[in-house]
Amino acid sequence: MSQTIPPIAELRRATRRYPGVLALDGVAFSVQPGEVRAILGKNGAGKSTLIRLLTGAETPDEGVVLLNGKPLAIQGAGRTREAAGRGLRAVYQELSLVPSMSIAENMFLGAWPRAHGILDHRSMAEATRHALLRLGLKLDPFLLISALSPAAQQMVEIARAFQGSPRLVILDEPTSSLAAAEVDQVCAAVREVAAQGVAVLYVSHRMNEIRRLADTATVLRDGRIISTLPVAEARTEDIVQMMLGRSEQTRTIIPQSGGETVLEVRNLAVPPKLNGVTFALRRGEVLGIAGLLGSGRTELFESIMGLSKPLSGQVLVAGAPAPRRYTDMIQLGFGYTPESRKEDGIIPMLGVDENTVATDFRQVDRAGILSNKVIAEATRAIISRLHVKTAATTTPIATLSGGNQQKVVIGRWIHAGSRILLLDEPTRGVDVEAKNQIYDIIRSLAREGKSILFVSSEIEELDHVCDRVLVLRNGQIAEEHAAPKIDAERLLAACIG
Amino acid sequence: MTASAIAPPTARQKTNRLSGHVNEFGLIAIIVVLYVIFGIISPGFLSANNQVNILRDGSTIGIAAWAQTLVIVAGEIDISVGPMVAFISVVMAFLLKWHEPLAISLGAGLVLGAALGSVAGALRGVFNVPSFVATLGLWSALRGLALFMTNALPVSFDDNDTLDWMGDNVFGLPVSAVVMIILFGLFVFVSRKTAFGRSVYAVGGNASAARLCGINVTRIRILVFTLSGLMAAITAVMLLARLGTGNAGAAEGLEFDVIAGVVVGGTALSGGRGSMLGTLLGVLAITVIGDGLVLYGINSFVQDMVRGVIIVAAVLLNVAALRRSGRGRH
């Protein structure tokens, strides 16, 4: 990196506090044009905070933010517009789309092209089609965002960031809800703009993406920058150690052969995605389901759980036909974590405790009266078992980092004593350490005799946890891979077919 | 690599475009049914004269309902409409009584309406007072002020030809209905074709995304209330022209009808979604029900009962139709 070129974005001694948390502590940070910079760190390290300072979404308590060598001057509402005016585009970690509006309108949110003050929907649609195509997407620009799958929504946001002529593109975990094909598209787009001299900041918990993309990486821990280093020369273990502040144990998976069949799915059809899915889940087994995005894994879970009605087919629980109602499935000992944590997982304003015990109040009451003490105990049990990082059991869950939120969402089914867990993308947006903890949790649940169905778009992690992996392709189970012969490369190939 | 897996089925896409108007189709069907029923049971209901009436009555609710639609789409609510209309009609009547020119009197009323609306908007947008509370304050204060200023007596003023004309018909249509229709066109345009209109939807749909994209959320929130105040003032002009006096007790409960019209029209109180056409149909449905029942000639208390039942039934049918079309997942 030549130091003669002025940095495109810079933070000087930036500090940002939240009630009770020092999210960023006197951080000095800069990025050069054309540089692809990864930002690494555990959940809650301060990555998103750093980004929000750069985009003007938040103002530092101390320190200054400079874009193109000039400090951001506007306080309050106009600040993000000032930053955008200087060529900054961002994909935030939280979905920043308006669900009730069309793709095209979201593409230009707040900066709609106008002709004589009248919105120019046609050129908007045209530009949108273009921007989407760049990421390999063929979507009708007039479609509402709410009609899109989470993955498609994410792609729209990424397309929005690349459109026009940005000078700095910030992507905060852009790929957490994407699978391989889309990730490739995103990577290609990043390389393309970087070649044109655009700087890219890239936050991800997936080391292999970082290696493919980034020139340099900045590692954050507890609100401080630990180091900024060239990615090519650094060993993954060293980076992980910087992130965690200690070295990570190497893990060994002991594949287990499962016990008796607890769940059997026969010829399940949910048009248009599934046509005749058949498999069996055994006691004490972690069964992974691999597939491309949109291959119908979520639909499979939803129809097993009774959340949507399959066209035909059977679900058998311990040999008997499963009830068709969701609540009855829960009574039978099923647990389900949805893929979109924010929309369907957490109840943001309630505390960690209530988010945990909501699945089963009967365990924490005494003669119908909820006991704060028992609730706190039950919550603490989950917190310590799953290593949830929270200030108190009553802390509103929305203030936790994503990984910790996810642990609570899983933990609520441990609280409920569920015997069969359906986990849809449980490691999305979760840091390395928490990921490993979640793998451990899943393995230890399996050891206790629980059965787990595990969906992940991050194919590399399937061999870390699964006893068996089924590949869902063209609406059917196409292949089965059993441990220890599960291999990411072969799985990926199988998914694509 | 392979092409993206994110290519939605085209059939779904098309259904989507059509089903975007299921709500409106449902309401139209319901209004047609109401016309058939009242046409049979209520004498004079189908007369041209009564259609004019329906339009005129509708305009009292409609003009304010256009702005209220934006307010509710933005995730807010304005319950101050009725007292605002009454207060402004009283102020304008006083100005006319003191022989201010018509243009000045009415102009002052419009400015006042916009200003009072902005006050509510600023309370919400800048000071974060919930809009229900901010407009509840206006509701109470304006009704009280209007009654206090007039001692609950009508304020009369010299006859004014222009004003009389505004209270009357033009080409067989009530002027107020013409104003309503013009404003409807304007609001359809604003809500669909201007940055402001789309920003309202963005703020109501996801305020934090809107803010991150540089939309001035505070400004949008203030402006929707300004518009609501302005539309209340226009309603006040129409009322003044029609009654020929300023009445502090007028337009009582108008806010209820206005909000009901918007909600029956399919706009969710939670914000982000809603259409002007829906509101038009909602207002029409409510007006037709009221008018048809009066003409049917049953006891006025029974009218209240039947009205309540019909409104719920209409929305119930519409929601069922929406759900069948697959859009109503909670």
Place this chain on the structure above:
Amino acid sequence: MTASAIAPPTARQKTNRLSGHVNEFGLIAIIVVLYVIFGIISPGFLSANNQVNILRDGSTIGIAAWAQTLVIVAGEIDISVGPMVAFISVVMAFLLKWHEPLAISLGAGLVLGAALGSVAGALRGVFNVPSFVATLGLWSALRGLALFMTNALPVSFDDNDTLDWMGDNVFGLPVSAVVMIILFGLFVFVSRKTAFGRSVYAVGGNASAARLCGINVTRIRILVFTLSGLMAAITAVMLLARLGTGNAGAAEGLEFDVIAGVVVGGTALSGGRGSMLGTLLGVLAITVIGDGLVLYGINSFVQDMVRGVIIVAAVLLNVAALRRSGRGRH
């Protein structure tokens, strides 16, 4: 990071616990200020007698407001309170007039209230009719039905000692206030200490997450309206005892006061948040303002004005206090 990651209860946690009640502290401060001001300017305001009055008036709003708090926390709204109270008081008066025993008459009223509430709840929970529309229907239908049944005339019945006692004081406190206080305790308990109460918060906070946790969202939605109907019926009993007749025109606009009390108490209309204590203080503030202004003896129209201004000012101060404490980021 191996052991439990719960930080020890440090200063932060304590701040947190305290700041969880900033809203309530603010309201208490505002009520104290109101007491000081009215104590100075309104004759008889501080008299014991007037405190009893405040409690009694408060109970009319309060009992219904407890249930309304749950309704609003669940993300819904019930605007049918006033007509519900009037209608049920009329029904009970008729039963008493026909010489049904008191227990049966009142019991039937309570059951009817709960049943009507459940109808609104089912419309919302099962049929997805927006709660504003469902309760608007009840609002119109019940007021009409009550007026129709009575011809708008009071329904009188033979004196009944027990009922008279209920309209009177016990140990110097109005019975209605005692009922209100007992019900307050019950609602605090239900909202905090029962699975039902917590489920209401969960449904209001994120209905789809609540559903996936296995909470029966439909049931919760129906039940909050059932409770709201039941509390309206209890208010009707108190009203009947107090007036000695069933009046179809009574409790007009009560729904407004009830919702205002809840919102002033800090419960957001968007659901998921709110506390019974906040509502208690909100109801108290509104009652004190009304009472103090009447005692001050100014023109009742000016009272409306001043009331509007004070309500907004109170909430404004409270929101400012909340924001300073760092909780009020919308």
Place this chain on the structure above:
Amino acid sequence: APQVGIGAIYLDSQGYYAGVRKGVQDGAAGMHRSIRLVETTAQDDPSKESAFIDTLISANVKAILLSAVSADGSVHAIRRAHQAGIPVVCYNTCVNDVAMKKYVYAYVVGDPVAFGAKLGDAAADYFIKAGVKSPKIGVVNCEFVEVCINRRKGFQAALLKRVPDATLVDNQQGTTVDASLAVSEKILTAHPDLNAFFGESGGATLGATRAVQQSGKSVVVFGSDMTTDIAHSLAEHKVLKAVVDISGKAVGHLAIQEAIDAVDGKTPANPIVPAAIGLYTTPDAANAWLSAHSDGLP
């Protein structure tokens, strides 16, 4: 004979108008011709009244009965009916004199000032007899409608003429019985030396009476508008001492009679049709009222 449509607009949802309606209906039934009544309530709102008149015009009614919401505020709407060739009969309240002469066929009325004055006289009788020189009186009002203001003016004038030191110490709104009860209690608190209440409407009267009964104070009530409960209270004669009333049924009867005359093209001898104002000051009078109105309709 073809059916004759008659529009009837009632002022608000008070029991009094149930009496009027009964009078109108009985009157119509007694005429042995086919009459279709189209009824509605203006809810004290001139804008609603205006809208209803337009609706009635398009319903092709042959005459409209109404109690005008406001003397000046209702002029335009009534003028429109007149211009459409539909005769308008006012009852109870009407538009101002000028407009009335032009647009109104007949006006059935007991003058509200006279109405108030009768009660004021009765109050004066009571105070003089009881030896109260400077009575303090609290008013529970319905003064968002003009009629009530005029009732108070009449009451005040008549009372002050004979008891010059009387003062109206408070005047608060409480039209319905529950609102009146709440407000009367507060007036009792604010004015511990109060002598009497004046209730401007039926609800106001009943609420004030109830408040006094519950407080146990020796305050008396002078009220307006008879209903069964008010008659019962008057019969007890402990708190409620006098009630002034115009029979709704009688007014309704007169009004429909005038309307049919108008339909038949008769010209009235005098457009002002006086309705009897009744004053009830004794238990006997109250009981007589009760037996005459066994259906409870005033």
